[in-house]
Amino acid sequence: MVETAPLKPTADPTSGHTVSRYDRELAKLRGIILRMGEHVIEQTQAAVAALVDGDESQAFRVLDREPQIDYLSLDADEEVFRVIARRQPTAVDLRIVLALSKIAGDVERAGDKTARIARQALELRQMEKPAEPLTEAMREAFRRLDEKACCMFERGIEAVATFDVTQSLTIFEDEPALYAASHEARQQLGEQNPPDLIPRQTICLLTSAHALERIGNHAANIAEQVIYVALGQDIRYRNREILIETLRHRGY
């Protein structure tokens, strides 16, 4: 008799094609994105180090390496075109290709954000007054925000590696914490407004905090795409709490 099993979750939806080249092409596309993601995580950490600890060399390193992510995103786009033109993907393959294309965009923009933080770090210290613009409380707030954003992004990339719904859900669950950390950092800047910071420096710090929050948002976008691939449901713009509850209820 016909052995039929539920479609999801599969071990790896990109494998098992009759044409094994197809599998390899999809794996290659995914590999490019995973590499981009790793770069972004490294860059974020380096950029935040530059911002918080005033390590200029880190900031220059981030700016130097930023184009690598752009080049990889070009590679990813090319691979997407190639797969569509050659294989005319359908169903899960189509979703994978479309999702990976969008994920590549998100990762690439997250990479831009790291460059933005690095630039803010350099600018922050160009003004000679005061010697150290950041208070310890502010540093702490930025580290927390960075940790949250990085953690989400890392899990986002991991979720891409296996199209893991459960992993994606933890990202959604972390969103409130991200917003809280972001709020905390801004509050530090607004309420305790250090008198020795010139407005320009305040803007730099605000921009950086916003960029870190955006990196976390990109991670959530990636998670949305992962769920789209895995479940075939476009869950963007839906109420996150109810979504999480529903999916948890279904055993993810």
Add this chain to the structure above:
Amino acid sequence: MSTTVEAMGQRVGAMSAAELSSRPDSRATVGDVTVANPRMVCREVDVWYGSKQAIKGVSLDIGKNEVVSMIGPSGCGKSTFLRCLNRMNDTIDGCRVEGSIQLDGQDIYDKGLDPVPLRAQVGMVFQKPNPFPKSIYENVAYGPRIHGLTNNKAELDALVEASLRKAGLWNEVKDRLDQPGTGLSGGQQQRLCIARTIAVSPEVILMDEPCSALDPIATAIVEELIDELRANYSIAIVTHSMQQAARVSQRTAYFHMGDLIEVGETNEIFTNPRHKLTEDYITGRFG
């Protein structure tokens, strides 16, 4: 972003529990087999060739003015099912059909029903273009003539012309109606067969891999024609080309080893099939 999430609260109804319910794993057909205004209604159709069951409890509606495509690996029973719809299987020895197949509310396997007029109502286009070895005119005129659809030569001429026009062949053959139909190109022959089928004013047209013997251009022309014919006929098409099913049909049915696995809107089937077998087949993981 946080405000956006809050604002989306009202949209929650858009995702129902059913939508996210666990994926089916039984042989029961996934998806809605019914349509709002059906032309043909098949319920629990079983087909046996001798002791071998070729179709297992298939239920499927064919709606008015829609193209239903049937896909599946070779030997999955899609052609067999198609040929049940105009009792073409009657000609095969040892073939037994059970269940109910209705055309406009009339059971076509009713004891008293004559399959000959049924086949005029449910026309068929075959895999290999099979014009009669007669003139183009005779090919189209044959059906109306044996059914007595026209009263005189002028009416027959008009019907032949109308049928050839509907099949998009008139301009290509109007100057050589007396030449043999077998002398046309493959694509033209297939359109001649379609013209021959629509000449007897069927309600449903069955197509059994109509483009498998045609080149891509001829295929495109026939697909365009299928889309035009949808305005007046119900069409069921069996095809091996998933792209073709995706292009021409509104609904798609996936058959696997005699079971109807999944039925759904073609858009849905080709972007997000709900059954693993369907997904595996259309993404090229087996078959």
Add this chain to the structure above:
Amino acid sequence: MNKPSSAGAPPRRAIDIVNASLKRRYARERRFRLIGLTAVVMGLLFVALLFADIIGKGHTAFQQTYIQLPLTFDAGLIDPKGTRDPETLRSANYNALIRAALRDVYPDVTERRDIRALGSMFSVGAPSQLRDRILANPDLIGTTQEVWLLADDDIDMLIKGYIDRDLPESERRVKDRTVEWVERLEAEGRIEKRFNTIFFTHGTSREPELAGIAGALMGTFYTLVLTLLLSFPIGVGAAVYLEEFAPRNRWTDLIEVNINNLAAVPSVIFGLLGLAVFIGLFGVPRSTPLVASLVLSLMTLPIMIIASRAALKSVPPSIREAALGVGASPLQTQFHHVLPLAMPGMLTGAIIGMAHALGETAPLLMIGMIAFIVDIPSGFTDAATVLPVQIFLWADSPERAFVERTSAAIMVLLAFLILMNLAAVLLRRRFERRW
């Protein structure tokens, strides 16, 4: 790729192995072709031998020896009363005319035995030859004409060289005196060979010079026409039913096996069947084309059915589907589409079946076709014989002159067979390109 792993030995590429075996393969192919060619050549050789033998023996039968005689149509002998009454003319003693003429030409022959020998130089048909002339033209009565009279078969054989003039008289059918006369006639130019119209216009006869194949040909014609009329519709009908309509079950399987077996039944059995059933049971007159065609129909039916079914099978099923698909009934499908396409094949089968029937002898011997029938039949119920039986009869006759007539009749039969097979080939060529 798979590499040869045998240590030490240099790696052999597949192409080397292929090349090594290539020579042997080609040699085997050449041998096979040679054997086939030999078989074909042998076959052709035997056919050529057969033809050469038959034509060599038979071609002389198309000529017949005539002897010229100055003959007085004596009114006293033919029409003593001068009434010119056809009845009188018909019953006159024409033999006496010939005898009188011989007396005039050979006045030195007086002995009774010699006079008879002289007379026997002419065919027993010679007087009727004269009668026919007189009946056609009564004005000849009273005149003297140089007439060409049919020679006896012995003289004919002598002229054609089949009787050796050097043999001692006792071993020869023609006596020395007769040879002498013939040589004299030859020297005088009074002996001539003419085209043998009698062979084509007369029925058979005890006298070879008067024997013809017209009766057998007409008998064959009537028999074959009736056989075709009987077996073709029945054969086609049976084939269509069995192939297209009959359900597949044990009965149809049995019928099928039996049809195939019937095609292999020795034909003489059909003759016995015809004798028992048609003649014995139904009282059909024996020795007639009617009963012959009934028997031959039985015999050709299996061939016809098998050929027709093969023709039906070769019609692509897509045509049937197409017809059924537009709503033609099964019968319409058959008659409008399948039969027209199968017809060339069926006709070919019919012609081959007819050719088979044309050459058949054994069953006809059983139903009295072997009777000696001189008259040319004029209908299906006249006693008749057919060509192969005629050949059989002549081959059995002791007269030397029948040998060449047998061969000539065989030539005619072969000509008809070749014509029929040619027709079959042409029919196929003409119609088979239709789809």
